[in-house]
Amino acid sequence: MKPFLSVNEIHSGYDGVPVVHGVSLEVFRGEMVCIIGANGAGKTTTMRTICGLLHPEKGTVRFKDQDISRLPASRTIRRGISYVPEGRRLFPKLSVSENLSLGAFIEKDKREIVRREEEVLTLFPVLRQRANQKAETLSGGEQQMLAIARGMMSRPELLMLDEMSLGLMPSLVEKVMETIVQVNAEGTTVLLVEQMVQEALEISHRGYVLQTGRIVQSGSAKELMKSDEVRKAYMGM
Numbered sequence: 001m002k003p004f005l006s007v008n009e010i011h012s013g014y015d016g017v018p019v020v021h022g023v024s025l026e027v028f029r030g031e032m033v034c035i036i037g038a039n040g041a042g043k044t045t046t047m048r049t050i051c052g053l054l055h056p057e058k059g060t061v062r063f064k065d066q067d068i069s070r071l072p073a074s075r076t077i078r079r080g081i082s083y084v085p086e087g088r089r090l091f092p093k094l095s096v097s098e099n100l101s102l103g104a105f106i107e108k109d110k111r112e113i114v115r116r117e118e119e120v121l122t123l124f125p126v127l128r129q130r131a132n133q134k135a136e137t138l139s140g141g142e143q144q145m146l147a148i149a150r151g152m153m154s155r156p157e158l159l160m161l162d163e164m165s166l167g168l169m170p171s172l173v174e175k176v177m178e179t180i181v182q183v184n185a186e187g188t189t190v191l192l193v194e195q196m197v198q199e200a201l202e203i204s205h206r207g208y209v210l211q212t213g214r215i216v217q218s219g220s221a222k223e224l225m226k227s228d229e230v231r232k233a234y235m236g237m
């Protein structure tokens with residue numbers, strides 16, 4: 001089976017300062033894969049390079065057997081990749097419903113947008129009774145749900161989630177993770193980045209450990225959870 005997404009030896013960074021040094025990873029259709037690593041390891045930079053917000057200086061990103069390394073994010077979203085950035089980036093003064101519609105900006109058919117909104121509100125019921133509220137009036141957990149829901153509005157085949165647990169209390173982290181499990185079970189391939197290593201491994205099929213811009217370990221989520229290195233470095237054991 002060919003990988004759905006394959007990242008091959010990418011090098012990327014900012015203004016000539018390298019941050020990611022030859023990262024390779026693969027995601028197969030239907031999988032949930034996580035990239036774990038400490039703050040500053042290059043997780044966000046890797047995600048941004050995959051979705052086209054940054055371009056690799058060397059190496060390639062292939063999605064559905066095509067090279068997307070040079071495509072901007074405005075094009076990779078049309079190919080089926082949706083990136084939910086770290087920090088949510090909602091439009092605080094716009095309503096929940098308006099934030100959702102913006103997630104479907106590539107779709108011009110109004111009725112189709114309404115259909116999709118209905119779908120995501122079914123998946124994220126907490127947002128339904130808040131549809132007309134401004135995003136800034138939502139709790140942290142609801143805002144994270146909205147960010148993910150907005151990411152789903154383009155009907156992605158690959159959903160990329162950057163630190164969705166950041167700033168949430170543990171009960172909400174669990175809730176958000178459960179929703180992602182459901183999204184994945186319904187057929188969306190998921191690539192997620194997390195500092196909450198235990199939680200991420202519990203819901204993922206496989207994982208990669210990123211350390212100062214390099215993959216230092218990879219394997220099934222079960223293997224990684226048992227690994228002494230992972231437990232010591234990221235689970236405080």
Ligand SMILES: Nc1ncnc2c1ncn2[C@@H]1O[C@H](COP(=O)(O)OP(=O)(O)O)[C@@H](O)[C@H]1O
Nearest residue numbers: 014017019037038039040041042043044045046
């Ligand atoms: N926009 C930027 N400009 C310059 N350096 C950056 C920028 N974003 C991140 N970096 C640097 O790249 C490194 C990796 O950052 P990042 O990919 O955000 O890590 P992570 O998501 O794993 O915390 C850090 O040293 C950070 O300071």
Ligand SMILES: [Mg+2]
Nearest residue numbers: 043044086163
């Ligand atoms: Mg980050």
